[in-house]
Amino acid sequence: xxxxxxxxxxxxxxxxxxxxxxxxxxxxxxxxxxxxxxxxxxxxxxxxxxxxxxxxxxxxxxxxxxxxxxxxxxxxxxxxxxxxxxxxxxxxxxxxxxxxxxxxxxxxxxxxxxxxxxxxxxxxxxxxxxxxxxxxxxxxxxxxxxxxxxxxxxxxxxxxxxxxxxxxxxxxxxxxxxxxxxxxxxxxxxxxxxxxxxxxxxxxxxxxxxxxxxxxxxxxxxxxxxxxxxxxxxxxxxxxxxxxxxxxxxxxxxxxxxxxxxxxx
Numbered sequence: 001x002x003x004x005x006x007x008x009x010x011x012x013x014x015x016x017x018x019x020x021x022x023x024x025x026x027x028x029x030x031x032x033x034x035x036x037x038x039x040x041x042x043x044x045x046x047x048x049x050x051x052x053x054x055x056x057x058x059x060x061x062x063x064x065x066x067x068x069x070x071x072x073x074x075x076x077x078x079x080x081x082x083x084x085x086x087x088x089x090x091x092x093x094x095x096x097x098x099x100x101x102x103x104x105x106x107x108x109x110x111x112x113x114x115x116x117x118x119x120x121x122x123x124x125x126x127x128x129x130x131x132x133x134x135x136x137x138x139x140x141x142x143x144x145x146x147x148x149x150x151x152x153x154x155x156x157x158x159x160x161x162x163x164x165x166x167x168x169x170x171x172x173x174x175x176x177x178x179x180x181x182x183x184x185x186x187x188x189x190x191x192x193x194x195x196x197x198x199x200x201x202x203x204x205x206x207x208x209x210x211x212x213x214x215x216x217x218x219x220x221x222x223x224x225x226x227x228x229x230x231x232x233x234x235x236x237x238x239x240x241x242x243x244x245x246x247x248x249x250x251x252x253x254x255x256x257x258x259x260x261x262x263x264x265x
Contacts (some may be wrong), residue, residue, distance in 0.1 A: 067139050069140050076115070078193070102182060105183060106154070114150045114185075116192055116196055118143055120215075123199055123211060153255060158182075162174060195217065196210075
């Protein structure tokens, strides 16, 4: 049987264009078709090809807009959590449940939870352009104001619950209420650390989603804690359950109402 060869002289001279390639492809197909009439043409998935443009442009990576001091706060809080878990690992459970001394628990909350919550508030303000509400234009000073406000709110809340315990003769119940709240601060900080970190260092189109996720996590745990505390109060209080319940609810919800009112106005 005689072999057939296709001889191409000076193949480098062939112009490498789509038309030349198609002509050469048709020539080969026609040659084999003449030798073997049993060739059957079927549709193929590779008939139409997609090519990448040769002029590929490098898209510059989006630079994060996060202020440099935010790095330091995350590092400080992370190291503090690691040190606490390392040196009092046997008492972390007691810390979360609020069974340790209130002074120690409150100091832990001030340096662990309050900076993260202030960063969450700062992220909300910058994301939705509420930065103009502040006379101060320094972002770090705005964070400091939010941080101090968070600490003052926690102190005021503790004092009010202590005062309600004296007025309604339920000091033990309100003491337990404060213990649960202080312990929950440490746990909340652990839960929201990663979402807030992702909020600041993910691309811009993910920030709103992370902000919603972080806020949703806090709201869920807040409602769980509130139901737990109110159940304890109603089961153990002997004096003026209704009024004590109302006052505790006011202290829990009034800050959110005030903040929403300020933002709407």
